Amino acid sequence: MDPFLLEALVNGILLGGVFALPALGLNLVFGVVDVVWLCYAELVMVGMYAVWFLYTQLGWPLWLAFAACLPVVSLLGLLLHLLVVRPLLTAPPINQVLATGGVLFLLQGAMTLIFRTDFRSLGVDMPPMEVGEIFVSGTKLAAFCAALVGAALLWAFLKFTYVGTAIRAIARDREVMPLMGVDPQRIYLIASAVGGALAGLAACLLVVQLDVHPFVGLSFGPITFMICVMGGLGNMLGGFLAAFIMGIIVSVGGFWGTTEFSYVVAFGFFIVTIFARPRGLFAR
């Protein structure tokens, strides 16, 4: 195989791992609360600013800035639920989408006011590694591994804990949950906090690869939504697999053409998928 194509393929898988985290977070919140957080990529963006600010402006060690980013964005997820989503739980879906869409612009505007529109870079990079005939970015490989660890932790949480099992149950039948001794409102809060923490982890992995600016969410937000819809909204495993499909399409598409072209291919593939399988690639 052409080593450059192989490299594009490997990069696509690495990229898929990073796409997987926000897709999992978005699916988790949607599956449990039944509300789409349209501003999800902007939560990631705020997390990226948090890491950048703590590391470059306050001089914190990078690991500590990462460790702080998770609870910060998790808290943001909680606030989003309490202040915006909870009052609209019984409202029509369009109101919920408009409200979380409003938060998207609010966060973009707030970050523009505080940090202006400059591109901010952490300025950290790990040396590339030579594997066989190809070069793999150390940063991307580390981000990929961290994303897999995050996804595995989420899986273990959902599979083995009482709260995780209740989360999987509530996604199917919320009305019956009080009979199990489960307060749905509490599960919504927990899912929102975990969804926020996943956005925080995604922020840590993206901030080492992308410069931060208030509109950086546009570079991975739309593709995250496509991944979720392709995998079937609320279907965690479907979203996880779709993230890798999209990562490979974007990366290999960019190998044959330009990055812009690769997004055209990705969106084209998405549209065809939605026509062929409206409930997602992995719908049963």
Place this chain on the structure above:
Amino acid sequence: MSAALELSGIHAGYGDFQALFGIGLRVEPGEAVGVVGPNGAGKTTLLRVISGLIRPTAGSLRFGGQDLAATPAHLLPSLGIAHVPENRRLFPHLTVEENLKVGAFSPSARAHFAERRDRVYDLFPRMKQRRHQLAGTMSGGEQQMCAIGRALMCAPRILLLDEPSAGLAPIVVQQVFDLVRRIREEGLTVLIVEQNVAQVLRVVDRAYVLETGRVAAEGRSAELVADPVIRRSYLGGH
């Protein structure tokens, strides 16, 4: 000794629609009581009021002498009220054991999970065989066992059963009523709503007949079976 469950003057409904008009009902500890009546009589609504899913608009609801009017529904399982809802409402994509785990969600139940699960498996050995099977892939009778097992995970003092025989083949209906009999023998108080009047009157000590949200008749099972009106209306009697 106070009644296990005591309702008086319960009014309840959904929005503008009133389903129950001043229901009074008593269940003594260790007793099995049936609620029968035609479709739309308010039987399911009655159980939903007792398990807190619907708040009564008037009347009082006492459990073991304690007033439940202001207790949120999700706290009732740990007080000892377990409700097996209509159509079972299992989580079909979770395994049998995971369904039992959700049933043991209350902090007080989690500490006893292994011990109670083993008791459910003793009671329903079939569930032990199928512990890792997805609940949705089991037969109707097995799903009913799993739903009852899930309700038993909170170690209830009273078990509310809503139409346990609905949608099951006649032979399986027989098995489900045998199950209810066995649960009774364990000393559990049972309140059971059924359309299958002939069957349920063989299992319960007493029954209430509900018609359009009111108690139309009540009595010991033997009396109700002998009552000509009940025979004609519900037992296809002669």
